[in-house]
Each structure stands twice: as structure tokens, then as C-alpha cells.
Amino acid sequence: MTQRRSPWKAVPWVLIAVAILSYVGCSSGRKPGNPGRIDDSASTASPPVADSGEGEVEDGRLPDAILVVSGHQHGYLEPCGCTEGQSGGLGRRADLMNELRDEGRTLVPIDLGSIIADPAGARGGPDQVKIKLGIGLEALARLGYEALSLSADDLGIGLFDYFGEYFNVPDAPPLLATNVSPTENFTEYFRPSTLVEAGPMTIGILSVVDPDTIDALADPDRSSFFEGIRDPSEAIRDALPALEGESDVRVLMVQGSSELARKLGEEFPSLDVVVGASEYDFAPAKPERINDGRTLLVLVGKKGQQVGLVELFADDTTRPRYRRVALDLRYEDEEPIKSLLGEEYPSRLEQNDVLERFPRRPHPSGATFVGAETCRACHPATYQKWSTTKHAYAWPAIESGRRGDRTMDAECVSCHSTGFGFESGFVTAAETSHLRNQQCENCHGPGSLHVSDPVNPDYLSQVRLTRETAEKSLCISCHDSDNDPHWDFAERWPDVAHPGLDDYSDPKVRVGLDLDALPSPERSAEGD
Template structure:
């Protein structure tokens, strides 16, 4: 027979067991009846940064890449198409718009440039007074676009590397300016010139490492005795070791050299994913060069084209990326829509640029030289007198000119927009006035109003001596070397017409007048 204490202990055990069973039952029931995970908001599509869309046919068959890199180079000072004819290609505005389209598609994209950003001479043999300011505007624009790095080469050196780097890199850490085989970089150009950079790319899990070196071929073209170079056979392995400490996933070399030299480097350094090199032609190949798993690309001259490299992770250590390449011609399909012009950062840069030309009076910075006709005779120095001085004796030719577009050339600069103020740009004014850059030629609308527009003396030279003494036959051949000779043969005529055509193309060149044909343009103004 159990004692009272034993029964009490047994009851307590049973009660505890029941409580435990009940608790477990309740817990299990609660687990079974728990609500499912609360669904988060659906992944929102990327915010569109522009209403522009990718043109039909570009990036055909591409899925969204894990990384996209826009490649450019050899801009040679071309900021924007001048707008004198259509269609024109290239320009920083359109390059920016392409990047915005890719970002609007959700692509993780960055950009690099192989260098030769500035022009190394002025147009039409003028002094290069705008080379430095145009370099700064271009670099500031690439900063606006989110460029990762820019190299430098022969064109930058022609402007003097100390001056060029002080103009932008001294006060701007991005895009980083790279040239890894320049000796004594840190002492010559402290915090201005670097060897490499490793950086994450927005919206990508990948880190891009980019470095730059200058080839032996280009080194020989750089005449500055202060600039010395390390042997690339030593520099490239050293730079790669330094860069690896930052653990890049994708490795890019900006190579200031030609494709044949880049092929050798790709074979020697198999860890490189991409080499951006120089192009030896205006129009680049749409097909990249492949050496093993390395892609070698170039994008031509004057910024008319850019490249886009897409990278997709494969998950394989021996071949971590699948790579594709698309060459993009920056045509009118990338022009800024009217309702997006107001806040467009590159267009704002261009307006600031022409305002600076006006404010700093860049027209006056062009030191005039003597026209060839002003050197022809020791006892006479003709000056420019304006087209109205020709009217009395050459009324028929004057009437033809007056009805032509030449007679309104200056007005087109005043009226043009995006940017405006082109009448203060020496590189525009030289082909829209009479004698700019020569002694007694156009200086400004206020000082020389009679020399506005493209007039008689734009082609025939300064006419004061001929006006003063029309019968002085010395000036006939000087002022009209294109006059047909008596009994001219067909061969002589062809040579004369070719010389006229070539003279016209000093302004009507392939960049400014894309549809120029002498045999179509000459008849309406023939005189």
C-alpha cells in the first residue's frame, strides 16, 4: 500500500508529464499553423535615367551582364559634333547618353579610356590655344559619366604632362589618370599620376582592377627629357602583383600601343581579361582580337565610336568569364531628347566651355600670322578689305556670293544652340569669317564687322592691293590661281579642279561636312 508521500510524488510526475505533452502539442500546432514568410516587394525595375532606348540590333543576344565596361580613346580634342552637317557621329553628350541607357537597363557599367584625349595642334594650322581647356572639359565630362580610369599618351605629352596633369588630375581624384611605367611618378606628379586602381562597380559584385602602361613605340614619340620609362617586362609583373593585393575579379590593361604589341602582352600575362589599345585607323574593327581568354579592343579616332565589353561569370576557375564585345557608333539616335536638355550634365559643361571662351576672349589669344600673299612681294603687303570692296568691279560674282550660304556663315554661329556662343570659339570662327588668324583678318564682330561671314577674300586672299590697282597683273594669279588657262587640256582641268576641291576641304572636311562633294557644291556658287 502506497504512502501519502508516494502518491503525491506520482501525481506530480504525471502532472509535469501532461504539461510537457501539452506544451509540445501546442508548439507543434503553432508550427503547423504558422503564417508563411511575408513576401517582400517585387524587385523593382531600375529607374530610367533617360527616355532613350537601345537602338535595334545592338547587343543582340546579350543577357544582362554581370559587368559591362565602356571603352574609349584617341578622342583628339573632339568634344561634340559641330552640327554644320548631318549625320555626324561621336561626342561626349552621346557617349553619356549611351551610358545612361545601359544603366537604365539595370546594367552594372563602368568606363575606361586609353588616352590621347587632347588635340596636339590647332585646326587649319592655327596655334593650339584651346588644347588645354578642351582636355579639362573632356576629363570633367568623363568624371560626370563615372569613368574609372584614363591613361595618357603622345597627345597629352605634346601639351606637356606637367601642365596637363595640373589642369585636371591635381584637383580631381576621379577618373584616376594612369601610366604605370613612368618612372618617379610619385615625385614628379604627386597624387596626380598612378599605376593602377581597383574599384567595385555599382550594382555588381565584381571588383575591377585597371592599370596602364605606355608602349616602347609611343615612348619614343614623347620628347620630354624629364619623362623616363621603366621596362614593361619589369613594370607589368610588378603592377599586377601590387594590384592583386586588392583582390580584383576582372583585370583591365589600358595599353598605349598598337594591337600587335598587345597580342604579345596577352600571351605573356594570361590573367588579363581585357586590353584596350590604340587604333591605327579612324574606323575600328567591330571584331575584337582574342588571345586565349583575353579580349583586345580599340575604338578608333575622334570619339565617333566606343566599345562595350560584357562579362558573365561562368563559375569555372580556369575560365571565370564569358566575354562579348559590341562596337557602338554614336549616331543621332543617341542625341539628347529636348525635354532632357535642361539638366544634362554634359550639355551644361559645353555651355560653360563656350562661356569661358567668351569671358577669356579666346579669339584674342590666337596670334595672327602673315597670309602667304602678304609674304609674296617685298614692296606690297595686302590687307583684308571685305567683300563689299569687290562689288564695283565684280558685281556678278558678288551677287552670286550674296545669295549663297557663305554670306550668312557668321549668323549661323550666333543662332546655333546646345551650346551657344559659338561666335566666340576660334575653331568655329576660322571657317565662318574672312581672314581669322591672319594679319588684318577678322578679330571680332565689334572690331572687324566687314569681315564677318565667308567672303571673297576667304578664298582669294587679302585684296587691298588689287582694289587699289586693279590693272596690276602681279595679283591676278595670286588671287585666282584656279582660273582656267587658255586651251586647257582635260588633264590640266582635272588637276585644277582637284586643287579647288582640296582648298574647299580645309573647312568642308570629313568631320564638318560629311556629305561634301565638290561637283555638287560648286555649280550653285560658280562665278
């Protein structure tokens, strides 16, 4: 196995201090043994597969080593738990890897990077994205990963923030970047290649990143870390000869398009395995063989829903065997990841005030959120209908749901509270208890102006919602394919629709309420 290195050795203390300060927070089925779980054709959480993998052999040989291929987690460290049947998750990956190790298999886990994606658009906000990166790196360390590709997705949080997280995980896998020329202070951290002893074989690993993806970041701190980004072909051409003389199996990871991975694989036929990224959520069931079958091209899917197993044989390194494994309900959350995601991750979110620090903006209507109890005064029948729906119990679902208490998790809170992300919306249960659950104003918009002048036509138009709008753009913001894969708008709409339930003939409903008497964060906290 590769030798782990101290993360502090080559970086001047001033840079270490800056990196540490940039870190947000502090560090901290069937059961294994049944090989049937690794047969992807048995999966119920992925599309049907013709067989359990490409190139299966029938002579009963056990592989001398297994290359565990993952990547493009895109922040999906675990299924959200809102519904059943979701696939993926680092805890399930641990279950698979534990099973293989219990069977005596030698594993060489490698990851294509992109642990996170799109920090600016992340549901949980920028602070939670940084914490997710740190947790993802810690998970790879605990699972014994041997190599990690440099990724523009991961660097999207900023180079200083990225290395703040990386340095905080002393056993983080070596960061491979064959075509990156680092500055003097960071030479140790951008390895051009790594060698891994795996049973009777030595595996040599390279990794390149598409220069265009790094250039697109336009990070002002780039010159502190990179002297330059070389053309991938040139960098491989320089690094590969030494690897050929020291390794039995040669692997290239490509952080870029599948076309780039294929092009580089064809250009360098001495590579045995090329790992690239699929453009689709699900990786292809079978790999592609290029160079007249000499090189195996394996693509990883998105969101960590599957893992690729490349089985290597010392007596025939030119014919590795591939299997794609869906991390579905056949697998369970297991250590060393179960406690990391179930205890340490929520603790970091809470310690770092992720909810309080979430970016907030004024609502474009100019109105503020008042809470369902205020709406009840004039809409009692509608309130009664709402109180019978699951929306009215959205908050308890994250207090003690499948994933335990997630009331500090901004990703969960965003769909289990009212007005989150707006200046007058939900902050925390202690500060804005009147905005817990999925209430009226998540669909109709904040109601303060309507409440103050109920018959004002402009204010009425602001809170009016059509079925068409709900179906096209509203419900799907929470009931998406990740959080509610079985969502059917037509089936569920009658559960929440409430036309004509109230009688507005009473003159009092036409008189506005005193805005100073409406719920506010301060009064909500006092009431608790």
C-alpha cells in the same frame, strides 16, 4: 567604386601654384529605356555590322558589370553641327550611359586617353586645345570614369599645362601609368594600378604607355614629373601578380599601337581584357580573342564616334561579351554633359579671349584683307552672285545654329569668317565686322594690292583661282569629312562659280582705290 582623392594632398604648394598659373581660364531617336539603341547593327551612321557584338548569349542573363571602353577623342568633344548625320560626342555618350544606369546596370567606365591631339596643328589654336582638355577631363569626372590612361597626345600641350588642367578637376579619374616612375612629388598621381568594386566582382586595371611616344615629346620639364619610363613588359610583370590576388577580372589599357596591345596581351595570358587603339576611325565591330580565347582584345576608334561595352559575368569571368555602340542620331545630348558643352565650354572660350589670342601670321602675298564690300565696287554682279550663296550667311549659322552661339569658338570661326589666322584677317565680330561670313578673299586671297592697282598683272595673278586648285586644296579645308561628310565638289561648284559676270570696260574699274579709305579693324569697330 574607387575612392576619389583630393588633388592637392601630395604636391608642394609651390608646384601647385605653377600648375594653376599654367591653366588658361577658370573652372567652372528614342528616349532612354529602349535597349534597341544599343544594337550596333541598327546604326545608320556607321558601316553595316553583321550582328550586335561578339559572343552574344541567348540565355537572357544580365551582366554583373559593364566595362565602358572609350578613348582617342582627339578633341572631338561634340559634332560640330554644320550638317546632319554626324556621329560621336560626349553628350550622346552620357545618354547611352544614363540609359544603362537607368536599367540598373553597374558601369565601370575607363578611357584610353588622347582626349586631345596635335595641339600645334589644332584648328582652334593652342588656347582652345588646353580648354578642351580641361572640359574633357571634367566630362569624364561627371560621367564617373574610374581610370584614365596617361597619353602622349594629352601631354603634347606641355606637362605643366597638362597638370594645370588635371588638378583643376578634383574628381578627375585616376591617372594610370604602370610603367611610369614619377618623381616623389607626383607619386600619388601616377597610379600603377587601380581596383574597382563592381557588383560581386573586383576589377583590377593596369595601363602602360609606349615609351617612344613619351620620348618623342622632348618636354624640357619631363624630369620634374618623371624619373623614368620603364619597358611595358617589365612593368606589367612586376605589377600583375598583386593584381591577380586581389581581383576577379584583370584589364590592361595600352597607349600605343594595336600591335603593342596584342603583343602584351599574348605575353600575359592572365589578362582578361586588353584595350588598345585602332589605326582607323571606326573600331572593329568584333573584338579579337587571343590566348586560345582566354583574353579579349578590344580596340577603340578615333574621335569618340563609338563606345565599347564589355559585359562581365561573375560566374564566368573568362567569357566577357562585347558590343560596339555607334553614338549616332539614336542618341541625344544629355546631362551631366549637355550643359557642360552647351554653356560652360563656350563661356570658357569667351572668358579666355580665344579668338583674340589666336596665333596670327602675315599673308605670304604681302596683301591685306579688305572685305567683300570693297570688291563690290568693281565686281557688282559677282558680289550679287555671292550674296545668294550660303557663304554669304556663314556667320549667322554660328550665331544660332544647332550648337547655339559659337561666335567665340575659334574652330567654328575659322570657317565662318574671312582671313582668320592672318594679321589683317578676322578677329572678332566687334573688331572686324567687315570680315564676317565666307567672303571673296578666303578663296582669292587678300585683295589690298589688287585693289590699289587693278591692272597690275602680278597682283591679278595673286587673286586668280582655278577650279583645279579649289577642288584639290581649297574647299576641302572646311568641307572635310568631319564638318561636311556629304560634300560633293562637282555638285556644289556651280553654286559658287562666277566666271564672266562683270563688265570691266568702264575706265573707273582700272583705277585703284585709296587704301586709306578701305575697311580696317578700327573703322569697322567705329561703324558698329
